[in-house]
Amino acid sequence: MIRKAPLPGELLSRAFFETSPTLVAPRLLGKLLVHRTEAGLLAGRIVEAEAYRGPHNDPIDTAAHAHRGPTPRNQVLFGHAGHAYVYAIYGQYFCMNVSCEAKGQAGCVLIRALEPVYGLELMARNRHMHWTGSLTDRVAAQLTSGPGRLCQAMAIVRTSHNGVDLTSRRSAFQIRDDGFEVSEVLVTPRIGINPSNPALDWPLRWVIPGNPCVSGPKSLSGDRIFIP
DNA sequence: GTGATGATCTTCT
DNA sequence: GAAGATCATCACG
Numbered sequence: 001m002i003r004k005a006p007l008p009g010e011l012l013s014r015a016f017f018e019t020s021p022t023l024v025a026p027r028l029l030g031k032l033l034v035h036r037t038e039a040g041l042l043a044g045r046i047v048e049a050e051a052y053r054g055p056h057n058d059p060i061d062t063a064a065h066a067h068r069g070p071t072p073r074n075q076v077l078f079g080h081a082g083h084a085y086v087y088a089i090y091g092q093y094f095c096m097n098v099s100c101e102a103k104g105q106a107g108c109v110l111i112r113a114l115e116p117v118y119g120l121e122l123m124a125r126n127r128h129m130h131w132t133g134s135l136t137d138r139v140a141a142q143l144t145s146g147p148g149r150l151c152q153a154m155a156i157v158r159t160s161h162n163g164v165d166l167t168s169r170r171s172a173f174q175i176r177d178d179g180f181e182v183s184e185v186l187v188t189p190r191i192g193i194n195p196s197n198p199a200l201d202w203p204l205r206w207v208i209p210g211n212p213c214v215s216g217p218k219s220l221s222g223d224r225i226f227i228p
Numbered sequence: 229g230t231g232a233t234g235a236t237c238t239t240c241t
Numbered sequence: 242g243a244a245g246a247t248c249a250t251c252a253c254g
Contacts, residue, residue: 050246052246089246090245090247091245092248093248095246095247097246110246112246147246149247191246191247192246192247193246194244194245
């Protein structure tokens with residue numbers, strides 16, 4: 001029988017995600033988002049993530065899709081943890097989240113940026129970019145810096161991936177730990193929140209400092225946190 | 229490098 | 242009917 005090549009690292013368990021997104025988001029930094037496609041293996045290291053809290057918290061996170069309770073769009077967020085929540089935004093892009101918390105409670109982590117690791121040429125094709133064969137910092141950022149860009153590069157679309165269990169061995173779409181260690185992260189407010197939103201300044205965005213693929217304004221400041 | 233603008237369409241009110 | 246967890250492009254300094 002034909003045996004598929006082993007995927008890098010170890011699959012993250014559901015327990016990893018069955019807690020507050022404010023704990024999950026920083027822990028996801030350095031992990032691999034992996035997508036096994038017909039055209040080849042795609043994978044990127046998570047370098048930026050944001051937490052969106054469920055409506056059971058006080059005060060309510062009014063920037064979160066789940067803040068008014070379940071709707072047809074956000075129902076995945078109220079199910080089991082570790083599932084992909086993929087939605088369309090601004091008519092032409094997708095954003096990819098991982099559901100957190102126990103079943104019945106919402107909460108998720110938005111994956112905002114990756115550092116490309118596997119399938120670079122295919123990522124470039126997905127992004128309609130010319131592939132030169134060398135991965136400069138600039139090219140890496142053009143591939144997967146930003147939630148819309150990384151979905152395009154990783155071939156993530158709502159119709160195929162919304163609701164997929166990222167913790168299943170059978171899934172072509174997973175998050176894995178290849179042992180990469182992150183010693184220091186930066187916390188900042190989230191990107192793209194409406195200025196009139198009370199949650200505008202909540203420090204719920206985590207990045208790997210200095211990574212070329214981190215999105216958003218470089219001027220955005222935050223606090224450094226050292227992970228023991 | 230930074231900042232403004234338009235594209236484009238789904239979702240919820 | 243309005244807003245939106247964005248991006249590419251263009252002007253400007």
